[in-house]
Amino acid sequence: MKRNKIALAGVALFAIGAMALAGCASGSGDNGSEKPSGDATAVITANGSEPENPLIPTNTNEVGGGKILDSIFAGLAYYDGKGALVNDMAEEITVDSPTQLTVKLKKDQKFTDGTDVLADNFIKAWNYGALLSNKQLNQSWFSDIVGFSDTADAELTGLKKVDDLTFTIELTSPVATDFATRLGYSAYYPLPDVAFDDMAAFGENPIGNGPYKLDGDGAWKHSVSIALVKNDDYQGGREVANGGLTITFYSSLDAAYADLLSGELDVLDAIPDTSIATFQDELGDRAVNQPAAIFQSFTIGEQVAHFAGEEGKLRRAAISMAINRDEITDKIFNGTRTPASDFTSPVIDGWSDSLKGADVLSYNPDEAKKLWAEADAISPWSGTFQIAYNADSAHQAWVDAVSNSIKNTLGIEASGAPVVDFATLRAQVNERGADGKRTIQTANRSGWQADYPGLYNFLFPLYSTGASSNDGDYANPEFDDLLAKGASASDQADAIKDYQQAQEILLKDLPAVPLWYQNVSGGFGESVDNVTFGWNSVPLYYEITKTK
Secondary structure, eight states: OOOOOOOOOSOOOOOOOOOOOOSOOOTTTSSOSSSOOOOOOOOOEEEEEEOOOSSSSGGGSHHHHHHHHHHOOOOOOOETTOOEESSSOOOOOOOTTTTEEEEETTTTOOOOSOOBBHHHHHHHHHHHHHOGOOOOOGGGGGGGGGTOOOOSOOTTTTTTETTTTEEEEEEESSHHHHHHHHSSSGOOOOOOOOOOOOOHHHSOOOOOOSSEEETTOOOETTTEEEEEEETOOSSSOOOOOOEEEHHHHSOOHHHHHHHHHHSSOOOSOOOOOTTTTTTHHGGGGGGGEEEEEEEEEEOOTTTTTOOOOOHHHHHHHHHHHOOOOHHHHHTTTTSSSSEEESSSSSTTTTTOSSOTTTOOOSOHHHHHHHHHHHHHHHHHOOOOOOEEEEESSTTTHHHHHHHHHHHHHOOOOOEEEEOOOHHHHHHHHOOOOTOOOOOSEEEEEEEOOOOSHHHHHHHHHHSSSSSSTTTOOOHHHHHHHHHHHHHOOOSSHHHHHHHHHHHHHHHOSEEEEEEEEEEEEEEEEETEEEBBTTTTBBGGGOEEEEEO
16 A cells, blocks of 8 residues: 655644554555455455444544444545555645645545535535534534634635635644644545535435445345445455454344354454453453553543533542542453553643643542542532433443442542443533533443544643533633643644643543553454554554454
8 A cells, every 4th residue: 555645835734643453454555565356246244333423523522423434435545554645536645834724625536426526525524524503523523623703603714716726724823733633534525516405414324535435225224233344446445355344233232252263254443341250261362452542431521510610620539539440451351451541641741640640540449539629618419310321332440449449438428320232321421401501410331432633632632621521511711721732732742742741731620530451352353454553542444354
């Protein structure tokens, strides 16, 4: 595979620190020079989850839908298995100045309806995602572009078409270098003209331009599966070595793992709690257990009773110090998790285990009780502390363990609050009342699987004011300023310093309670080869080969 570097004019692109995360791979592309061999018509089967929303790139910010979008769409660039940015639809992305980029597209790129991929397809898609009245979950990803508004409908005037294959991007602040690294994320995918005729209908049967396409009308069977086939018209770098991909939306990981063991499933990217201690022995060299850019936490919004203001800050710190992370990661996860020391991931350049204030993430029962008592002096505690989680994945064991640790340390009632599936959980978290405030009255499972390999991606979408995945509606101007300063830095070391200082503010406020870094723990069947789990834990489906 040819890897084109981003062309730069006068500004050095940040180096992306990432780790090669190969499971068992011997193929071409990201992992070797040999071309994968196998049945080019065979369909690969994998596990997944029902998407929260119709498959619109600007309205999808969860793993189930993102996994599908990344297979059926191609953006300006994509991230390879090691986290490197590789041009896809873009011939060249040039940083002209700290606030200006120029994008040149490759010729003769097609959507699966036969129409060309042109500059207008990016400009119109980004404007749709940014428009306030469209209420897209990924709206904030366009906030750096001139013309963006989060208070009224407005056009992204910073997007200018030069010709059919060229457009420029003007930014409101000097973050062009970092902005270039974001362009592999799904929010920036193009849309064909037909999408704007009826976006809701399009989202049920999307027309993309990626390595796969939907296998006809009805390919998406809600809450059951989605069937994709190879897109022969795709000319990008993700060359498909199989005939298609079927993703099954399992109601439990136990069922998925049973299918893997019986040969009914080819690739599994998560292991159920019940098998975490045995899966490596059961799968042998087909087991995968390796670091990935995944951070786990839970969020307690200020709308939850007793968690606003100074009282809430004290209670969050007390709850964090009441959790025995070392014991839980050892006993529950059998060494497939590592207690968190910050809000990012050890596979990302700039991660730290020595931030000021990180002691709030250490188990300290005495200090936890002291802080809880200080909060009670403000307003006496009442009720039960609960953590909402989706029951269709492996979360019950750790939620129960965390709840018991809090209960035993603080002497309060604490428990999990299971929700039937991920889509329903996300709907509950995102629901708002007439006053605009979130209505959920429990903590909720949160965390992050990186969209691109950079510290900024772990911080901006989750904790900046008004950001797309800010589950607790956290707002701190000092944090926002440090984040903006880091994004505009021309030197990576300076940027990292700013991002680490921003995290020290998070350690004081705890908009989310960090728990641990997650390895990708999975496996694959005996009939497949060339299986690679990438830097962000998602298998590179397009490289997988299968015997007949």
